[in-house]
Amino acid sequence: MGEEAPAILKALRARRSIRVFKPEPVPREFITEVLDAARWAPSAHNAQPWRFVVITNDAVKRELAMKMAEAWRHDLSSDGVPEQRIKELTEASVRRFTSAPVLVLVCLTMKDMHSYPDESRRRAEHVMAVQSVAAAIQNMLLAAHALGLGACWFCAPLFCPDVVKNVLRLPSDLEPQALITLGFPAEEPKPPPRKPLSEVVRWNYWEEKEG
Numbered sequence: 001m002g003e004e005a006p007a008i009l010k011a012l013r014a015r016r017s018i019r020v021f022k023p024e025p026v027p028r029e030f031i032t033e034v035l036d037a038a039r040w041a042p043s044a045h046n047a048q049p050w051r052f053v054v055i056t057n058d059a060v061k062r063e064l065a066m067k068m069a070e071a072w073r074h075d076l077s078s079d080g081v082p083e084q085r086i087k088e089l090t091e092a093s094v095r096r097f098t099s100a101p102v103l104v105l106v107c108l109t110m111k112d113m114h115s116y117p118d119e120s121r122r123r124a125e126h127v128m129a130v131q132s133v134a135a136a137i138q139n140m141l142l143a144a145h146a147l148g149l150g151a152c153w154f155c156a157p158l159f160c161p162d163v164v165k166n167v168l169r170l171p172s173d174l175e176p177q178a179l180i181t182l183g184f185p186a187e188e189p190k191p192p193p194r195k196p197l198s199e200v201v202r203w204n205y206w207e208e209k210e211g
């Protein structure tokens with residue numbers, strides 16, 4: 001085992017999603033370090049189809065949080081969720097995003113990915129870009145943890161990409177994928193349970209051979 005192995009393995013088990021932050025700002029070097037780690041993720045064709053928008057301005061955070069909450073309110077309302085519950089959920093969402101010292105919107109671009117004439121390969125190519133972006137996000141979460149920062153991966157932008165594109169004036173090729181909150185942790189959550197290896201792994205064949 002390499003010298004670094006115990007530290008790396010420990011870090012990837014100890015990382016937690018942190019949703020409550022101290023109000024103190026995050027030094028710019030820390031944010032840059034997290035984004036630089038993202039850049040070193042593996043990506044299909046090494047196309048690096050990730051783009052990052054760093055949001056530290058309180059007014060921008062609020063506008064983004066409010067507009068996303070408005071879109072969510074609309075969805076919850078058409079699902080028939082009671083008004084009081086909608087209010088609780090959307091207000092909690094706005095609080096969550098506005099109280100994070102830093103938000104990083106992670107986007108995908110197909111600009112340097114391959115293009116195909118058929119739908120099936122186009123879909124596979126898009127999935128590869130999504131997988132690459134997800135790998136970059138995992139690097140961000142681990143780098144944040146290594147720096148003593150907390151972070152959480154939020155999927156909200158996936159549900160209202162046009163709202164997000166409008167607020168942040170994104171170029172048309174950028175597809176919002178996730179919002180990452182960053183800051184110094186103000187909670188120490190217990191590890192959520194993991195499925196045992198025996199449930200998620202089979203060696204060689206999935207189906208047990210009879211007899």
Ligand SMILES: Cc1cc2nc3c(=O)[nH]c(=O)nc-3n(C[C@H](O)[C@H](O)[C@H](O)COP(=O)(O)O)c2cc1C
Nearest residue numbers: 015016017018019152153154155156189190191192
């Ligand atoms: C694709 C993805 C989307 C997620 N979206 C949300 C979210 O919208 N809100 C949230 O509170 N956590 C979100 N999470 C965080 C998960 O809830 C968290 O990773 C999981 O419960 C395991 O906890 P841990 O990260 O502390 O190990 C998301 C994680 C992933 C990978």
